[in-house]
Amino acid sequence: MNEYDSELVAGLLEKQDYTRTEIVDEAQLILVNTCSVRENAEIKVHARLSNLKVMKDRNPDVKIGVLGCMAQNLKEDLLKSKPFVDVILGPDSYRKLPELLSQPTDNSDHVVDTRLSRMEVYDDLFPARREGINAWISIMRGCDKFCTFCIVPFTRGRERSRSIASIVKEVKQIRDAGFMEVTLLGQNVNSFQHEGRRFHELLAEVASIDGIERIRYTSPHPQDFDGDLLRVHAENPKVCNHIHFPLQAGSDSILERMNRTYTKQHFLDLARKMREQIPGLAISTDMIVGFPGETEADFQETIDVMNQVKFDTAFTFKYSPRPGTKAAEYADTVPEAEKQDRLERMIMLQKEHTLLRNKALIGTRVEVLVEKDSKKSEKQHQGRTRSNKIVIFNKASEQPGELIQVEINDAQGITLFGRIVD
Ligand code: SF4
Incomplete structure (x- = not known):
C-alpha cells in the first residue's frame, strides 16, 4: 500500500515538473513515506530522519517531508523531535502536496495536514509507476x-x-x-x-x-x-x-x-x-x-x-x-x-x-513470469510462479516480462530452482 501511495505522490509531483533522482544528495525534496503498523517500522523512520538531518544541516534549502501513517499518528512528536522536517502529511492529504510545496516558506514554517477524509480515494490520480512487471x-x-x-x-x-x-x-x-x-x-x-x-x-x-x-x-x-x-x-x-x-x-x-x-x-x-x-x-x-x-x-x-x-x-x-x-x-x-x-x-x-x-513441486512444470536477474548471479534469472513462489533458473533467450515454462528440480527455503523447458 505504501509503495502504491509513493507512486501516487510521485505521479502528482511529476505533473508539477518535479523529476526523480536516484542520488539523494541531488534532491531538493525528500519525502519519507511511513508505516505505523509495527514499532520497528517507526524506529527505522526515526533513524532515517536523523540521517536526513545531516543533509539538511549541509543544505538548508532541501525540503524534507514525512508522509503516511506516522505523519498522521505522531505529528506532535515529529514536530517536537524533528523540527527540521518541513512537511508532514497524512494519507488523505497527498493531493495538497504540490500546492503546499509551492507556497513560500522561511524554513521555520512547517506545513502540516493530517485531516482524515471519508471520501478521498484518489480516484482520478494515476501513479507514476517504475516497476515494469x-x-x-x-x-x-x-x-x-x-x-x-x-x-x-x-x-x-x-x-x-x-x-x-x-x-x-x-x-x-x-x-x-x-x-x-x-x-x-x-x-x-x-x-x-x-x-x-x-x-x-x-x-x-x-x-x-x-x-x-x-x-x-x-x-x-x-x-x-x-x-x-x-x-x-x-x-x-x-x-x-x-x-x-x-x-x-x-x-x-x-x-x-x-x-x-x-x-x-x-x-x-x-x-x-x-x-x-x-x-x-x-x-x-x-x-x-x-x-x-x-x-x-x-x-x-x-x-x-x-x-x-x-x-x-x-x-x-x-x-x-x-x-x-x-x-x-x-x-x-x-x-x-x-x-x-x-x-x-x-x-x-x-x-x-x-x-x-x-x-512437493520438484519434478513438476510451472509457468514462470520472468522478473529480473537473480541476486546471486547475472547468468541466472529470477521469476515467479502463479502461486507467488520465487524460481531461479539459468538464462537462455527469455526476457523480463515473458511467461516461460520451468521444470522444478530443487527447493531451498522459500526459493525454487529449475530449468527452462519448451
Ligand atoms: S484493523 Fe488493521 S489488522 Fe484489522 S482488518 Fe483493519 S487493517 Fe487489517
Whole structure:
C-alpha cells in the first residue's frame, strides 16, 4: 500500500515538473513515506530522519517531508523531535502536496495536514509507476474492522472504495503500459463495495480485460471471504492460485480479544474449501505471537492451525503495543522471553512447512513470469510462479516480462530452482 501511495505522490509531483533522482544528495525534496503498523517500522523512520538531518544541516534549502501513517499518528512528536522536517502529511492529504510545496516558506514554517477524509480515494490520480512487471492498484482506502492491536483505522481512516469504472480504466492503462500482472490492494480488499457492487464483481470484471495475464489481490479478511469470491477466484484462471489469508491467532479467545470476528474453525473451513476448489493453491498468512493474555495453550491452538493448513509462507510477528489502540491498554502482557521463545518455535515450524510444500513441486512444470536477474548471479534469472513462489533458473533467450515454462528440480527455503523447458 505504501509503495502504491509513493507512486501516487510521485505521479502528482511529476505533473508539477518535479523529476526523480536516484542520488539523494541531488534532491531538493525528500519525502519519507511511513508505516505505523509495527514499532520497528517507526524506529527505522526515526533513524532515517536523523540521517536526513545531516543533509539538511549541509543544505538548508532541501525540503524534507514525512508522509503516511506516522505523519498522521505522531505529528506532535515529529514536530517536537524533528523540527527540521518541513512537511508532514497524512494519507488523505497527498493531493495538497504540490500546492503546499509551492507556497513560500522561511524554513521555520512547517506545513502540516493530517485531516482524515471519508471520501478521498484518489480516484482520478494515476501513479507514476517504475516497476515494469507488476502494477499495484489501490481499490479502497481505510479500514472499519478495528482489530484491537491495529493502528490502521486511526491512521488511514474509515473504509471507502473507488468506483469500478475508475479501477478498470487504470487496469487498462497499466496493460497498455506493458504490465503483465496487477495486484488489487486494500487494507481489507474483499470488503470492497461501491454502489452496491462487491469485490467478486470487480474481480470478475478485471479478469475479463484482455492482455492482463495475472491478477492478485491482498489482503482479504477471513470474515468477508464468501462463496461468491471463492467461486470467481476458482473460475478465472487469470486470478493467480495464491491467497494471502491472515490468521493472526488460532485461539478463539485470543481472536475474540483481537476483535478478528471469526473463529479458528471458520478459518480452517475456508482454507480447506480454498484448497479443494483452486488447484495448486498456495496460502500465505500473518501471525502474531504474544498478544496480551496469550497462554501456552492459546499458542498451541495457532500451532494446530499451522499443522492443519500447512501455510506456504508466513509473516510472523511478536506483538508490540501500538499506542492509541485498545490492546495497548490490556494489562496481561506476555513476558518478552516468552514471546521470543514462541516466535522461534513458530518460525521453525513454518520453515518445515514451507520446505515441505516447495519440495512437493520438484519434478513438476510451472509457468514462470520472468522478473529480473537473480541476486546471486547475472547468468541466472529470477521469476515467479502463479502461486507467488520465487524460481531461479539459468538464462537462455527469455526476457523480463515473458511467461516461460520451468521444470522444478530443487527447493531451498522459500526459493525454487529449475530449468527452462519448451
Ligand atoms: S482488518 Fe484489522 S489488522 Fe487489517 S487493517 Fe483493519 S484493523 Fe488493521
